[in-house]
Amino acid sequence: MINWKSISVPIFGTLIPLMVFVTCKKNTQENYSTTPYNLEVPTGFPSPYLSSENPLTVEGIALGKKLFYDSILSSNGRSCNTCHLQEKSFMRDNAELKLDPAFYNNIPALINQAWNKEYGWTGVETNLDHVAIGDFGPMFFNSDMDKVLQRLHDHAQYPDMFHKAFPNVKDPFQNGVLQARTAMAIAQFLRTIISSDSKFDRVRKGTASFTAEETYGMEIFGSEKGDCFHCHSYPLFQDNSYHNIGLDNTFNGLNKGRYFVTQKSSDLGKFSTPGLRNLSYTAPYMHDGRFNTLDEVIEHYNSGVKYSSTLDPIMTKPGKETGLNLSSFDKYCLKQFLLTLTDSSIITNINYSKSP
């Protein structure tokens, strides 16, 4: 015969605290649950490279955007936005910034980053989630991490935003954890900056049409005449690869390019292929900003190619060893086509702008 009276006390004595614990835990999770963010992939674009360890969430993106525009992370008044201006398609010329000369002069535009496999001119970083960690160093933010931590901790909004963005992190305000989560939040924001509304895109959708010059320019771009398409593939106008395009025939200092990452002499002078979208906002051009105008860039490909052992083989056509030999009209039309890649919505889209 079971004596219910004798076992009811221990049962209830165990159950009630358990129920309280479960209820409390549930409440905690509810307070800090995240909202998944569905990145809308433009028609014709490949699948983006998203991070399973850092999935996009509404809360993470909001935190990343706020941090992107906030000098709270630095000791010198800089924020990410200092070097990545929205009005310049999220790039900026280092000549204006006067950053450390050990840095590449031309800061890449931060658009369509979700489709990059590697980052920077040499691909030194392979995970966008880690890229912003490097910005805390002396070259950019020169951050005193203890002070950054204290400022964020004491801020009216950040503690709550960090907890909401990363609910599974027990204490986001530990030094190493904070740096990593800051970079992850910024990476989430960057993955949402998508350029896909240029005239080129509208022509592809059938809602706009090219002029005769633009059409001819596209033919040059997409044929052997200009041979741009092999590296600047549609629709992102890049190939996630590295090429020596004949800017130099000897390689010193920063011009060694991809070699810095691989230490292979066959990678000397190779740099990542930049996407061509929004060229009209992103002057100057090349890793070192040596060309101030699009005309200068086109002229390089037309007559300025320099031979070296790592020059890309597709730039060694017989009779075109120093360039494409395009006519003035060809060059003009090619430029007109390149300008159709301008997506002005990027520089005005409030989703990417500093929140009021």
Next chain:
Amino acid sequence: MKYFFWLAVILLFCTSCRKDSESFADVRFQIKYESDGKELIFDTLLYDHPAGYKYSVSRIQFLISGLEAYSMHTQMQPENVWFIDGAININSEFQLHAFPCKYYDNWSLTIGLDSNINKTGKLGNSEDFLNMAWPETMGGGYHFLKLEGMYKDSTGIHGYAIHIGGNGNEMKQEKLKAFTVKENNNEIILHLNVNEFFKNPELYDFNKDGNYIMGYQTAMKKIAVNGRDVMFHD
């Protein structure tokens, strides 16, 4: 008793047949690159071209399609198309998933695409396939092969870019030995001899036939014919 015995035999027979026909396994193909027996090391100008000069390879990318495998009573034709990049190890292999476990006495695959598939956009929006697109202004479809590098003749060092595309230029590989798909550990090592693109049946000399041939049908066809037996396996 006799009845039960025969019932058991029939049941056993049926079960065995069923197991045979329902057994599937993955098959991993790994591609190794060489030039007439010398292992290919990218960006090194040390391979002997049949036309008498040294050459290097800096890029070899291609599409594989049209895999056909014949067993005694069956023919398997998976519709997969694989992008292969010789410079990146992981892309130098491809897999067949859930392939019937059998002995295949005859099989082949194709470098390139059949005209039914060789249409712009047909392979979807994967980045690898987008990067292999053959421009619409040149007829559309896809590059079947990108083979690039440098060569050194008596006049100096020059580049070459052998880009093959266009219907009819696909390269069917038929010199492939029989193989058995077992229930596990199926790995087939395929060898690709780059030099075969430049000989057999005809010598292909960069200086005479062209070192940059995208869109030049005569040169592409010569490579395509030579390229029909570039692959073999142990």
